[in-house]
Amino acid sequence: MNPEPHTKKHIVIIGAGFGGMACAFRLARLSNVAVTLVDKRNHHLFQPLLYQVATSTLTAPDIARSVRSIFKTHQNVDVRFDEAKRIHRHSKRVEFSSGYSLEYDYLVLATGVRTSFFGNDHWQKHTLQLKSLSEAFEIRKSVLKNLELADQSSHEEERNKLATVVIVGGGPTGVELAGAFSDLIKRTMRNSFRNFDARTQRIVLLEGMPDLLTPFSEEQRLYAKRHLEGLGVEVKTNSFVEDIQPEEVHLQGGEVIHSGAIIWAAGVEGMNIAKKLDVPVSRANKVLVNPNLTIPGSPELYVIGDAAAINQEDGSSVPGVAPAAVQGGEFVADHIRKSILGHPVPEKFNYADKGKMAVIGKGAAIVDIKGRRVEGWFGWLIWLFVHLIFLVDFRSKLAVLINWFWSYVQNSPGSRVFTSTSSEISVAEKASSERDHESS
Ligand SMILES: Cc1cc2nc3c(=O)[nH]c(=O)nc-3n(C[C@H](O)[C@H](O)[C@H](O)COP(=O)(O)OP(=O)(O)OC[C@H]3O[C@@H](n4cnc5c(N)ncnc54)[C@H](O)[C@@H]3O)c2cc1C
Known part of the structure; x- marks a missing residue:
């Protein structure tokens, strides 16, 4: 059943990675929204330290946490363990692999990327x-x-x-x-x-x-x-x-x-669900979003984080890194809040590059x-x-x-x-x- 229809705006977030979590945390503070956060895994994963699990320094609970436990005190966030299969943009509905479907007022697609073998x-x-x-x-x-x-x-x-x-x-x-x-x-x-x-x-x-x-x-x-x-x-x-x-x-x-x-x-490429939106995608199958992270023709549908191809003014693309996903998630949460309140909304997401680093042993x-x-x-x-x-x-x-x-x-x-x-x-x-x- 969709939560409290007509009383609160229903926001569905697909993906509890860096972008989806940042968006959900910010929306969780609002009393006039009901959020459903869906992930095909039951945990949020800190991918930057995944290599330390592969190489035996860390173990799974060090870098992963159950999404449900993270949101247990946020009454307006419902967590769903399911895989989104199809988005019906015009009827504002998402279908899941379980057969369940959800209607939304706003949808945030934060599904990240998968490994690409460049056609091989x-x-x-x-x-x-x-x-x-x-x-x-x-x-x-x-x-x-x-x-x-x-x-x-x-x-x-x-x-x-x-x-x-x-x-x-x-x-x-x-x-x-x-x-x-x-x-x-x-x-x-x-x-x-x-x-x-x-x-x-x-x-x-x-x-x-x-x-x-x-x-x-x-x-x-x-x-x-x-x-x-x-x-x-x-x-x-x-x-x-x-x-x-x-x-x-x-x-x-x-x-x-x-x-x-x-x-x-x-290499990496966008997920199938993003490709199926029927909007232009980049060479790496990431969704080419508008400057405010919505997609052409659907002002209530946002794509954030690694799943989005975001062009910057200097012609470069926003990199596929965790801070960019977090900033995108927070931007979209604010955008939705202002849009619900009828306040002027920011026209453009600006990525603030805080730097880059890599560990070498x-x-x-x-x-x-x-x-x-x-x-x-x-x-x-x-x-x-x-x-x-x-x-x-x-x-x-x-x-x-x-x-x-x-x-x-x-x-x-x-x-x-x-x-x-x-x-x-x-x-x-x-x-x-x-x-x-x-x-x-
Ligand atoms: C090994 C590795 C090391 C990295 N190191 C760094 C680093 O050092 N610094 C850095 O800044 N970035 C690093 N990154 C990149 C960083 O992790 C990503 O940029 C970031 O995770 C993107 O966040 P996101 O929210 O867009 O996607 P993700 O964090 O990938 O989250 C996507 C979520 O969506 C879920 N999902 C996908 N499809 C569906 C579906 N159909 N239905 C339901 N749920 C779905 C997934 O289960 C996942 O939880 C690294 C990535 C990897 C893989």
């Missing part, structure tokens, strides 16, 4: 991705399991393959993963195996452009590359992936890298705050502080702080636990190699 969708089944908790645990399991198998293997070729992690994409996610895996395997676990020298583990970071971390200054890009190489990461720039086969990455020029864990961190980061650049340990402290502030609640902040402190002092991140048994793994490996054999 068959690469998905040969690679690991990092957009959700389950994917982070899959990466953790894959890399740790391969180390266990490498310790047992007597075939050099097999062992080399198991002991090679390939990360495709030299943006912040790829760089952060490469640095953290190098710390974990080459340093923390270097004495953990009796039949295998973990320091021989290959961590290969592939980037098609001439540099890693393109939005940063040349000096900082160079710093990041040198620092990663110092950690033992093989950084291969100007390296285009031509094809990905089971446990093989084929590069332009003929080189083939054999790897038991290929992680794809190279333990104790080093690059930070660029409006042209003020910091590298190394001090940069890492700034990075730590900023990420703690943005975590959703006090419990997460405390848990993450304790975990970081412990890993730093002990030189030993996290529990390095995965849940499959050795028999489950050998059955799965056998099935997958038979599948690959049949399809090749």
Whole structure:
């Protein structure tokens, strides 16, 4: 049933990521609205620290919180665990995968993005991705399991393959993963195996452009590359992936890298639901929004965060980062409030760029705050502080702080636990190699 029809304006927010949450928090203060916040997951996820779950420093409850628990004291926010399938713009109705549907006065689409393989969708089944908790645990399991198998293997070729992690994409996610895996395997676990020298583990970071971390200054890009190489990461720039086969990455020029864990961190695109709105989308399938974040022909339908393609006055696009999603969510909440009250509404969303940062292994980061650049340990402290502030609640902040402190002092991140048994793994490996054999 739709909540309190005709008495309060009903605002449906799809997606409880950074944008949707910021919008819901601001609307929750108003007495003249009823908000329904819908997400296909039951939790809000702090994606910037997902790589630390994949690399064993943090665990799921440190960076994820049940959406229902976050809004338990906000009486005008109803939380729904469901997946939006279709938006009927003209009848102002959303259909969900459960068969349920909701009518709205205002709709905020904050569905984020998904991994893109640039038209090579068959690469998905040969690679690991990092957009959700389950994917982070899959990466953790894959890399740790391969180390266990490498310790047992007597075939050099097999062992080399198991002991090679390939990360495709030299943006912040790829760089952060490469640095953290190098710390974990080459340093923390270097004495953990009796039949295998973990320091021989290959961590290969592939980037098609001439540099890693393109939005940063040349000096900082160079710093990041040198620092990663110092950690033992093989950084291969100007390296285009031509094809990905089971446990093989084929590069332009003929080189083939054999790897038991290929992680794809190279691209994203808008979700299907956004594409189905029947409005123009960008090349990455993000919705091209009006300057006030509504879509053409539907002044009550907003698209925010990563799902939106927002052009700025200088011709650039608003970047797909958490602060942009939060600012968009707050802007839209204010826009809706003013529109309900009949007050003049702002015509344009202006993104305030607070800076960018990327961490490159333990104790080093690059930070660029409006042209003020910091590298190394001090940069890492700034990075730590900023990420703690943005975590959703006090419990997460405390848990993450304790975990970081412990890993730093002990030189030993996290529990390095995965849940499959050795028999489950050998059955799965056998099935997958038979599948690959049949399809090749
Ligand atoms: C590994 C990784 C590292 C990152 N690191 C950084 C960083 O260091 N700094 C930074 O600023 N940004 C970083 N980002 C980007 C940042 O996380 C995003 O810009 C931000 O999450 C965008 O917020 P959003 O609200 O638009 O989407 P999201 O936070 O992605 O939220 C979208 C929500 O919508 C839900 N959803 C999707 N489709 C549906 C549907 N059909 N029905 C119901 N629910 C749906 C999803 O479950 C999700 O909860 C990183 C991203 C990743 C993946």
